[in-house]
Amino acid sequence: MPLTQREKEILALLKKNPMILQEELAKVLGISRSAVAGHIANLMKKGFILGRGYVVRDLKGITVIGGANIDIKGKPYKELKHSTSNPGYINIAPGGVGRNISHNLAQLNVPVTLLSVVGNDDEGRRLLEETRHAGVNVEEVAISTTRRTGIYLAILDTTGDMDIALSGMDILEELNVQYLESKTEVIKNSEIVVFDANIPEESIRYITELCYNYNIPIVVEPVSVDKAQKLKGVLDRIDYITPNKEELQSITGIRLRNDEDMKKAVEYLREKGVKNVIVTLGERGAYIYSGAIDKLIDPYKTDVVDVTGAGDALTAGLVYGIFNGYTLTASVKMGLVTALLTIASPYTVNPLLNEKQLKNKLKEIEKNVSNH
DSSP states (O other): OOOOHHHHHHHHHHHHOTTOOHHHHHHHHTSOHHHHHHHHHHHHHTTSBOSTTTOBOOOOEEEEESOOEEEEEEEESSSOOTTSOOOEEEEEEEEOHHHHHHHHHHHTTOOEEEEOEEESSHHHHHHHHHHHHTTOBOTTOEEESSSOOEEEEEEEOTTSOEEEEEEEOGGGGGSOHHHHHTTHHHHHTEEEEEEETTSOHHHHHHHHHHHHHTTOOEEEEOOSTTGGGGGGGGGGGOSEEOOBHHHHHHHHOOOOSSHHHHHHHHHHHHHTTOSEEEEEOGGGOEEEESSSOEEEEOOOOOOOSOOTTHHHHHHHHHHHHHHTTOOHHHHHHHHHHHHHHHHTSSSSSOTTOOHHHHHHHHHHHHHHHHTO
16 A cells, blocks of 8 residues: 555654654654554554564655656647747646656655756756655756756647647756666666656666566656657567557557557567557557457546646556556556546646545546446
8 A cells, every 4th residue: 555645754754763752753743642653553554664663664666767858838729820820828837758757656645766867957946846846756866067958849739639849858868877877776676667768778778677687567658659669679678568559650660550450569569578568549548468458448538628748647547556556457547547637637747636536536437437
């Protein structure tokens, strides 16, 4: 079971001083001694405190490796006209695939550390502050002295779908093997490692080799058609991959004209060593193939406000499910609900997303499906 924020605070204090008295904990945290006793009892039930003297089990969480940037999104008030200026709504907010996944995970009460790089500028400081405030450990993020923080610029149409986008992410070249070697212990102490294909190809090889050697499950978000190509040489080291149809076609080289072609492409990935493939299909939901599972999960309907961040949210919901011991099918459903809650908001990461909301929404949807 995941920990509450208060339980995480108590656990951190106990690690520093296993002999601390409950009265001292209460004073430090500004709560009653009886409340402290209740939290400690819960930590014992969950297995994070192993006995007297507060012997603490190491808490392994998720490490996410990938892009962190500022998103600038524009959406026209009326039909988008090219080659001219369009009146519309403009939003500037923290973004980046890896950062968005880690932000979503933190809101879902999962302990998460982000490995990324930002510039020594106002944008980088904003990214770190807001991501830290969300509950993500950003202490391992590198600060570049030579490059500015990445910028993602997207123009949406009136329905919230992307019309065109530009990605200025040269800074991610510094998310190199040298940086990752300095974070080896962080990676090795992970329950699951998630990375996006924004990072350099040699870094992908390093991560997959390290995780393979230490038996750490890997979840991969391909990001785009071009960046998905970087994954071709490491498919036998990937536990979970979440491509859309275009990315699936790019990785496999199989043209997807119908569902039969899609299944051939997924079987190709399995033959190459990928254990679990989750193809994101937008309005059609998701297709899961893992050898034991071969099924299409129907989409969950909602009014679309902005699709930006939907794929990141789906990956986060999937990881939340895997981390908490749910089946692959249940985990994918959680991913679809997380994506639904994201596209129904104007934000790349829905600030109202939380664990309780996710579970309640899934329960509500499943109930409605069973009633029809």
